[in-house]
Amino acid sequence: MKTGIFYATNTGYTEEVADEISDTLGPNLVDTCKNIEDLELSDLQGFDVLILGIATWDAGDLPYDWALFHDQLPEHDFTGTRIVLFGLGDQVGYGETFLDAMGIIYRGFLEQGAIGNLGFWPTKAYDFQASLAAYDDKFCGLAIDQDNESHLTTERIVEWCAQIKRELEVVRLCSDNQQSVVTESERVGA
Numbered sequence: 001m002k003t004g005i006f007y008a009t010n011t012g013y014t015e016e017v018a019d020e021i022s023d024t025l026g027p028n029l030v031d032t033c034k035n036i037e038d039l040e041l042s043d044l045q046g047f048d049v050l051i052l053g054i055a056t057w058d059a060g061d062l063p064y065d066w067a068l069f070h071d072q073l074p075e076h077d078f079t080g081t082r083i084v085l086f087g088l089g090d091q092v093g094y095g096e097t098f099l100d101a102m103g104i105i106y107r108g109f110l111e112q113g114a115i116g117n118l119g120f121w122p123t124k125a126y127d128f129q130a131s132l133a134a135y136d137d138k139f140c141g142l143a144i145d146q147d148n149e150s151h152l153t154t155e156r157i158v159e160w161c162a163q164i165k166r167e168l169e170v171v172r173l174c175s176d177n178q179q180s181v182v183t184e185s186e187r188v189g190a
């Protein structure tokens, strides 16, 4: 499965996390890991799996480069692409809008046909009031807080990468299975 990690960053935190995720998943799984600042949204098409990194800025808003992509999303079709997200935020300083941008990007891609529900992460270890990235007791992706809990980042990444490896393996097995069902029905002329 062709897999790309794409992120934006203002102070470098999201880039560090993206690189650590890329190293943890390893080159067998990750084909590319890139900052979106010099890319077009169309460069994200053609991947089976997109791992997207988004920090929240300006009290609940998207960082500049993701905002540009978000505006262009309605002109792009991501039908069938699996999306996996990781978000950076500050639960102490911005507890009312913690990781909002991750939720905004998640919904934006789903509206263009992408498939989510991968890499969801429990909210219970975080202390925040509200988040557009929270779905009941899970975030729609890995939650990283470099401002207050950088000491937990590596262990969170390691656990989350093991989780998404398992989830992507299930996706791969299901699509292999579906493919062999199609091939078999072609063989018997169904």
Ligand SMILES: Cc1cc2nc3c(=O)[nH]c(=O)nc-3n(C[C@H](O)[C@H](O)[C@H](O)COP(=O)(O)O)c2cc1C
Binding pocket: 008, 009, 010, 011, 012, 013, 014, 015, 055, 056, 057, 058, 059, 060, 061, 063, 088, 089, 090, 091, 094, 097, 098, 099, 100, 146, 147
């Ligand atoms: C002005 C400002 C506004 C921010 N707004 C939010 C916010 O609304 N929600 C949140 O979770 N984090 C917020 N943050 C925290 C950043 O998302 C966090 O520092 C992140 O790690 C930055 O990543 P980056 O440097 O890779 O862009 C804000 C930080 C600043 C300085």
